[in-house]
Amino acid sequence: MWFRRDLRLHDNPALAGAAGGDGHVVPLFVIDPRVWDHASDIRRTYLVRSLTALDESLSGNLVVRHGDPRTVVAAVASESRADSVHIATDFGPYGPSRDAAVEATLGVPLVRTGSPYAVAPGRVTKGDGTAYRVYTPFYRAWVQHGWRSPAKSVPTDWVSLRSEGIPAASCPIDLPAAGEAAALACWQEFRSDGVRDYSDRRNRPDLAGTSMLGHHLKWGEIHPRTILADLGDSDGEEVFRKEIAWREFYADVCHQRPDSIRVSLDRRYDTDFPWATGPETDARFEAWTQGLTGFPVVDAGMRQLRETGWMHNRVRMIVASFLVKDLHIPWQRGAAHFMSLLRDGDIASNAHGWQWTAGCGTDASPYYRVFNPVTQGLKFDPDGDYVRTYIPELRHIAGKSVHEPWTLLDGYAHDYPERILDHAAERNEALARFSAMKEMN
């Protein structure tokens, strides 16, 4: 069993397939330097902890090898005299070609069972067999298609083999608990407590209203099918099911259009849109990454990302709108920054969330939808608690006025920056640049 992004023992069809013969399984994880060397400290540290948890649940039998999977997997298969190698299908942008290359060097069958999705990308299509490009009809068809019940566990004897050990990694951030047990506990807690009020509370960054399952789903510590099997039909559960479906929709879009993780689906945004460039823009981008724009909710979000490796979804939209529509910087630059820091960063969801904000993706946000950082802050962080949590310079300001510190007396916060731009002016500028792109025809 070659584990990749399915670091769990329950509801794991590929593992059940591996154990299906005589129950003897060699559990393998490959540290691929081409991936490992480019991952952030946060992601490496989280992975190390998840692998440690997996190894414990395997009674210390996880075989970790370092190197190119094309040689490593074949070597382990040969050493252990395996008669097949089992994986879950990887639908990421790089996985399929790597797996095909491994398959070519492997002397035994590479068996693909299951995927990280309830419905594998490419399975839900329109009547004419082509992929959906609009979410709502996709969602209806996805529900209609349905998914299997959670897979049964199969008795397994773990076969010991030389392991090079889980590598070391650390980061200065306090990460949440990793591993399958933590993932299931996280889901059970959310299911019993949070999902009921999810439709209202999910938009509030000052409350713990979201599931916090993103990083668990990313590494397959829990399968979405496990979650869906538990979900009923209350408002909160329905909205949460739709969030699971968004993850699957964007995976499906990326399966059809792998280049869309870096190329705008509406190509005019890459070729005709007059994006801002130059040293001034670079300085503003830097201010954005550091949480020093002078707009409290934007800065709180960017600092939450930097300090915790996570940002609330509502705030992701606010800071993304700020980058694309107030700073006129291409979405790809923001997407890359997010991926470098997010502990739950999913390549498909990230790229298409950004494309939605920029207005160039599937179901794109209308061009005139420009988030007002003050209005959004007042609406979704009504007491200002979120801002004060991440911006110590503003902690002495009580209540919602923390969203507009410039309305207070002079010297309200001498160590918090002035606004780096005039939002109303940049909103008009964004609309003008959109018109300019259209004129290019």
Next chain:
DNA sequence: TTTTGAGTTGTTCGA
């Protein structure tokens, strides 16, 4: 083939 209705997440302005 043609037609029709619909499309995650907003803001501003004027009555």
Next chain:
DNA sequence: GTCGAACAACTCAAA
């Protein structure tokens, strides 16, 4: 303060 309209036109999905 509240509320509806305007903000483009287009593409998509399905009948």
